[in-house]
Amino acid sequence: MEYSEAGLPPEMSGAESLTVDVAIANLSHQDYSLRYYAAWWIGRFRVKEPEAIAGLIAALEEESELTLAGDYSLQRNAARALGKLEDKQAIPTLIKCLECSDYYVREAAVQALEMLGDRTVIPALVKLLEGGLAAAVRVPGKPHLVQPYDAVIEALGTLQARSATDLIAPFLDHPVERVQYAAARAMYQLTGQAVYGDRLVQALEGGDLQLRRSALMDLGAIGYLPGAVAIAETLAENSLKLIALKGILEHHLNQTPSLYLSDESVQVMTLMDSLL
Amino acid sequence: MVIELIREVEKADSADSLLNAVKALAATGSESAIPTLITVLGYNNPGAAVAAVEGLIQVGEPAVLPLLEQLDGYNYGARAWAIRALAGVGDPRGLEVLVDAAINDFALSVRRAATKGLGTICWQQLPPERVAEAQLIACKTLLQASQDPEWVVRYAAVGGLQALAAATVQANWLAEVLARLEEIIKTDEILAVRARAMLANQQLLMANS
Numbered sequence: 001m002e003y004s005e006a007g008l009p010p011e012m013s014g015a016e017s018l019t020v021d022v023a024i025a026n027l028s029h030q031d032y033s034l035r036y037y038a039a040w041w042i043g044r045f046r047v048k049e050p051e052a053i054a055g056l057i058a059a060l061e062e063e064s065e066l067t068l069a070g071d072y073s074l075q076r077n078a079a080r081a082l083g084k085l086e087d088k089q090a091i092p093t094l095i096k097c098l099e100c101s102d103y104y105v106r107e108a109a110v111q112a113l114e115m116l117g118d119r120t121v122i123p124a125l126v127k128l129l130e131g132g133l134a135a136a137v138r139v140p141g142k143p144h145l146v147q148p149y150d151a152v153i154e155a156l157g158t159l160q161a162r163s164a165t166d167l168i169a170p171f172l173d174h175p176v177e178r179v180q181y182a183a184a185r186a187m188y189q190l191t192g193q194a195v196y197g198d199r200l201v202q203a204l205e206g207g208d209l210q211l212r213r214s215a216l217m218d219l220g221a222i223g224y225l226p227g228a229v230a231i232a233e234t235l236a237e238n239s240l241k242l243i244a245l246k247g248i249l250e251h252h253l254n255q256t257p258s259l260y261l262s263d264e265s266v267q268v269m270t271l272m273d274s275l276l
Numbered sequence: 277m278v279i280e281l282i283r284e285v286e287k288a289d290s291a292d293s294l295l296n297a298v299k300a301l302a303a304t305g306s307e308s309a310i311p312t313l314i315t316v317l318g319y320n321n322p323g324a325a326v327a328a329v330e331g332l333i334q335v336g337e338p339a340v341l342p343l344l345e346q347l348d349g350y351n352y353g354a355r356a357w358a359i360r361a362l363a364g365v366g367d368p369r370g371l372e373v374l375v376d377a378a379i380n381d382f383a384l385s386v387r388r389a390a391t392k393g394l395g396t397i398c399w400q401q402l403p404p405e406r407v408a409e410a411q412l413i414a415c416k417t418l419l420q421a422s423q424d425p426e427w428v429v430r431y432a433a434v435g436g437l438q439a440l441a442a443a444t445v446q447a448n449w450l451a452e453v454l455a456r457l458e459e460i461i462k463t464d465e466i467l468a469v470r471a472r473a474m475l476a477n478q479q480l481l482m483a484n485s
Binding site: 235237238239242246249250253254261265266269272273276 | 427
């Protein structure tokens with residue numbers, strides 16, 4: 001889970017201005033750093049022109065000296081951008097990326113496929129869970145597991161992959177807490193059982209701020225109404241609590257008839273008011 | 277007693293001990309705690325800052341002038357917290373600062389806090405002949421904030437407009453506020469903001485029926 005625009009080096013974050021045409025042209029510029037920045041920019045400003053999509057797909061497929069040397073930063077940005085542009089043409093290339101040697105390209109591709117919301121990608125995502133819990137270990141010397149399990153599991157939950165429920169359930173016991181939360185979140189989305197939402201609510205009482213933030217975002221994403229008060233009371237920034245409560249409010253509003261404010265909606269808005 | 281608690285804050289050597297010391301000092305509600313609580317706003321410790329803001333709000337009126345002076349500083353984080361404290365106290369001397377912050381501050385968390393505060397100013401503390409003009413300024417600012425690019429500021433502006441309208445009898449801008457709420461219900465792109473405008477509308481109509 002990321003809380004800020006990722007993939008942009010800090011020295012570039014000063015809103016350097018491009019135009020749509022220049023950004024698209026820069027996707028095939030010989031200067032690598034301009035290609036890298038253009039890919040981020042197109043995603044950030046949601047440029048949905050066909051040329052932008054085609055350029056990003058080409059960048060994602062590109063093999064160059066840099067990728068051979070292990071630098072996949074352009075591919076990571078291109079995959080992230082394609083997730084934001086709502087164009088299903090990107091799906092075959094993103095699926096190919098699930099086999100990329102770079103962990104972060106695989107992670108970005110999984111998240112992009114989740115955002116595109118097409119359920120035909122479910123089998124390709126499920127493949128990344130092969131070997132189950134036993135295979136889901138850390139890569140020696142790296143800060144990550146062999147696959148981006150949390151992203152895969154979250155995507156399967158979002159895509160309503162009911163057939164994957166039994167594969168996901170064991171990850172509730174994964175030693176990495178973030179993976180446990182991803183499993184709880186997906187299990188709630190797949191089964192609707194409160195026990196999984198409650199598990200995320202308990203996580204709000206944990207001692208690690210990063211994990212509380214992660215649980216906050218998960219509860220907002222699944223719209224877990226019984227978690228609203230615990231969200232308002234956990235020790236974290238009001239900004240994040242407001243985003244989580246907004247997720248819960250909107251999820252609930254979408255399930256009730258329009259132009260009708262239930263007592264629950266009013267309660268969530270009262271909590272939000274108190275956090276402004 | 278307060279002096280001892282101030283010393284506890286000054287010698288706290290961890291985030292947790294600082295938080296506990298600030299909470300204890302804030303709970304006294306004592307005026308002599310004001311300078312220390314204001315200093316804590318600049319520590320870049322969100323937990324302690326929240327506790328200090330609550331303490332300053334509890335002290336209330338005597339904290340207003342020291343807070344306004346604090347705003348001259350260059351510590352951006354401290355400024356955001358000071359604006360929250362001013363918004364919480366609701367003293368009308370904070371009006372100008374809140375108007376400026378609600379519209380011009382670059383941090384959305386500051387705009388959102390200032391916007392909320394504009395709705396909850398204690399108008400009865402103003403001389404009666406100045407109330408109408410001050411409320412008009414708050415209303416104009418809130419209407420502008422209701423077009424902020426950030427959803428959470430628009431959300432705060434809706435709540436602010438509701439509170440302001442509820443605290444006002446027969447102002448000539450009430451119709452404009454109700455019309456703006458209707459417009460938000462119909463056109464805002466964020467569902468949560470539309471819902472908040474619906475709630476404001478319902479509660480205002482109920483109060484007037």
